[in-house]
Amino acid sequence: MSSVRRLEDAPWNSGAAARVLALLNGDGAEARVVGGAVRNLLIGLPTGDIDIATTALPDEVMRRAQQAGIKSVPTGIEHGTVTLVVDGEPFEITTLREDVETFGRKAKVAFGEDWAVDAQRRDFTMNALSVSLDGTLHDYVGGLDDVEARRVRFIGDPDQRIAEDYLRILRFFRIHAAYGEGAPDRDGSLACIRGRDGLASLSAERMRMEMLKLMVAPGACAAVAAMGEGGLLLRVFGGVAFHGPFAAMIAAERRLDLAPDAIRRLGALGVAVTEDARRLTQRLRLSNVECKRLDSMGHRWWRLRGMDQATAKRRLYRLGQARYHDRMMLAWARAGQDADPTPWLDLVTLPQRWQAPAFPLKAADFIARGVAQGPALGHIIALAEDAWLASDFALDEAALNGIADQTVARFARDHRL
Template sequence: MQINQSWIGNKEVRLVIDATEKFGGEIRFVGGCVRDNVLQREVHDIDLATNLLPEQVIDALEASNIAVIPTGLKHGTVTAIINQQPFEITTLRHDIRCDGRHAEIEFTSSWQADASRRDFTFNALYADKYGNVYDYFDGLGDLKQRKLSFIGDPESRIKEDYLRILRAFRFHADICIGKISDKILNACNRHAWMISSLSGERIRDEMFKLLSCSDHLVSTLVSMQECGVLQKIIPDKISCHVLSHKVLSVVDPIVKLALLLRTAIAHRKSIGEYMSSFLRLSKKQKKKLMFILKNSIPTDLSEKEQKRYICLFGLELYKDIIKVCCIEAEKDVSEIQEYILFADSCFIPDFPISGSDLQNIGYRQGKYLGESLKMIKNYWEASSYALKKDELISYAKSLLRKKNREDIL
């Protein structure tokens, strides 16, 4: 088979290939870029493999004035940077020892040996600069059938790296049709308990990639539940079918995770705190997850009410929570899209008054200042955000005069 895509011959790619070949090396595209090309999908990351040793790759790139970063020398990987575009280049290798999390590798000159250490047949495809595909384990056949196949015995390959349990489900959701084979499911079930030995970051990355899938996400999550894998990540009973809504095809994985967790039996705050820690979420990710778990809004909103919630939550968080609540209320896609279109077209200015403004006209620091600021903001919202700063200051002065009269009485 031969692939023919513009990225194969683009200027940056050619520079990397030419630099390697000038140094006497052979270099091929590998993995996802070849697989996705065969599937006629958009190619994002371009990874390459070579028979040159890592130090030789660095010398070859530098000799051609290409910036290079030794991103993973221990495992044979360097990254070439051309016009701000990264290209990972990894020396051919094979595993000599694995403990389920880390692999001890040895460099080789054999392309088949390098292919044999990869997880699934369709991830072990290579292509040269002419687009000729090298397929050592019938990955093309499995792609044609949309079938998930390990290279070798599933159980042995999983024991080499337990992350392959999650990768199996992720690639099945993304590429395959039909059920995962019983042999793979049984192997995943037997070793599911070892998922806890993996780092939270690795689990998070795989789960977010899985949650980014659309067509077969729900059935894949159900399979994960049935074979005891999903419970090792989300330790509570959840309903996967909440993610079957069509609007979710373009939704952030954090939102999908929140939807799943909102179906859990556990207290939302406690399960959210646990998942944030287990998956090593960033502060921004945790804030978003906890916001969606803690908040709900009505799903029959007037334009005035929509504006109030947009102002209260901010545009992006409002769009997240309205999707979540509409999905739970079983609203159809058109209803949800109406809310999103209105939010995107709605301009809400920044609230023009601050606590300092109130102090400047005689307010004292304390509880009443905060209460007054909230009253003034409600007054501003009721005007459909039309009142200007000087008008709000006048209103604030009237509130203060009223308060002073009450205090005297």
């Protein structure tokens, strides 16, 4: 063990987290902050959720919480995890564990009291750091050096750790994209490539969570390129991945000062036609909202290339702002990073400069012209709307009356009314 320093100004030194740590330390038990919160504090990033490990058994954690008037939820008590809720803030408390038998994710574990053994069970060295109540930082696996080097490295034998849970392949690249610098660790990368066929054993839901997080990570572009070169994206997507449009999408977002968008980036990476969107929806078990959005992005996006302002306004009116923006962004991304950005910027930002008016003609305008209620009325209104769009959204009364009269006359002529 290496206790290398004290962390004096950690966010868990006060507030609800400090109350939980005080509760779980003493009377033969020890509790420490573990994992991502420690890693992020050392890197200088927001700590996010504060996870706590303890030598106390789950029943003891719940007993202490009850005595202190703190709500406890047995969220994963069979695995040693209890959630304590203090002032509305949840804290996951997990009892130390050690493997008794290892066979993938369903390893048989026993509760333990050895912090070094518990650290060895974790996936990456930078996630195995822990901090005691007094601020002492504990490092059993060389994680501090890796945090300082921004290097994501498996604990122990990478092949063995991957075989325990093949999701670690995706986590390796996702965590590197979020916290790493430079090329991914070579030993880890090669182990991921060797184990890539194991991705087929993962549930769609678990892959979805990791892939969507990867899409918006700061280093997503390089990480996704490495995954593509290693044949990993083919296993996840079940089809071709398009790294060029993915890189172009990221560049376009940055040019427009847009927040990273996981579905928009996923569309650039994996969607050329709507069939691609439907395959990704199945492979990653996307939500209905995500499915519809991805499907809309892939629908004839190529028609937006070289579009003039008048046509773009009609497209914006038909699609609405959200769908127009998604589809236009995909069209720009697929044009590539070398495309002249000027016309694309003009098209993508159109909704910020122009708001489509509502169609001013109503059913009453056509009924007054002798059209009866029924299917024909709806068809006539649709024809009139097309004519209105072709008129570049004419709004003066004379033009609207002309559109209404001409549409009714045309329909009557075509249908011999």
